[in-house]
Amino acid sequence: MTESTRNRSGSTTSTERESTSARTGMLERAMTLLSAFRPNEVTVSPTTLAKRAGLSKATGHRIVAEMVNLGMLERTVGGVRIGLRMFEIGQLVPRQRSLRRCAMPVMQELRDNTKLSVHLAVLDHGDTLYVDIVSKRQDLPSAVGGRIPAYATGVGKAMLAFSPSDVVSEVMSKRLKRYGPNTITDTEALRAELAEIRAEGVSYDREESSRGVACVAAPIRGGDGMLHGGISLTGHVAEIDYRRLTPIVQTAARIVGRRIEQDVVAQQEIAEAMLQATGPKPHLPNP
Template structure:
């Protein structure tokens, strides 16, 4: 399916439990959607229209959805719950000062992301002046194989995670997205050795990026940080050491908070 195409249903069959139906309705909203009508929610989820109407009313009553005319959008209560998500919040709070320093030093846009299944989810973005129009946004998902942060995270992940990414299909996102499993695996081996993942127009045209994983203890990375800018205007290999230093610094603080040892420390 191409970037401009959309499934008419997010599920192979109608979700039956209340929890799955609520999850389906919330998941029907995409980044560009502010409000959706009942008909569109039913079409995207495969849930009968009558059930959608009833669930929407209940979700609106508890603040999960907010009404605007005949349509509804995501409600304030979801934002409040998101702020309570301990992993994203503590990680973001620790990383922000180092991200700000990295943006000041490199004059590039700085991303912080985590791995969720086969995607990366962006936790924070500090944009630089005159930056390209990135496909990333806070809270947005992108396929891990098509981003610098994603490759940095995959390089430190267990084999079953990498196998799941390959099995899901290496979908093309940008002009130079890696779509061959062998090429991806070769890159991941190099990244695991150097600690730096490079991206050249793999997530979007004109974009260059260098990323480094944030690791605490001997487990898989908890997140990755990157610096991104215009190809031809940023020498990402010169920026790389600063990105790696920022990742190590964030890891040290996270490890100290958790009473653990940063990855690679003796």
């Protein structure tokens, strides 16, 4: 660092602070643009992304161009889409990778046996974030990478019920917006619902996330109670038999939870074996 950006005492000058602020602002705006993509949208124009992100057209187009150069976005005939580089980075997230790997066989079996859509989700800043969906149908609104406030979904409520109190309080501190005809918009009613979910170990969505959509969900937890995510069986209201599906989803969640624990132990053992293998070589005497 040059003397022009740091004074003799070692403290940061206004020039460096402004540069850091600019970089932070750029990252924040890039994330806002990425978040402006909506479920099931493949291509969006830079102008539309800028408008959704609350940026000027010129600023939006400039940042989009930089994101294209970095591989975060790709240009298409109608605008831009999420780039493969973002997919590659996403695959590096240990939590998501382990969760998906352990859940996939269970999800496929659930789909084959029930003919319903199977959703795998994690809780992210009070939102339900769908990390995988196994389904042969295209008539449901959810999509991989899509998000919706956790209180408005069955799988989200299942995760909220077993989350730390500060996470729940943060959700309660905001206005509970209506997404479906039966979305819970009263905080006390939501508290009561979460208490019941904790007691029963299962959560239901009765047209809360979207009109005509219902689900049965359960939290995926480890033996120590740690929350890993949630899994649900989703379909149209007429397809969901809550009583029949409840034990099926609960059993699936327990199986995935056990597999995650076993997967973590296996990964630790592999890491230790690799560490030992790359350790100092024993000294061999000259022949």
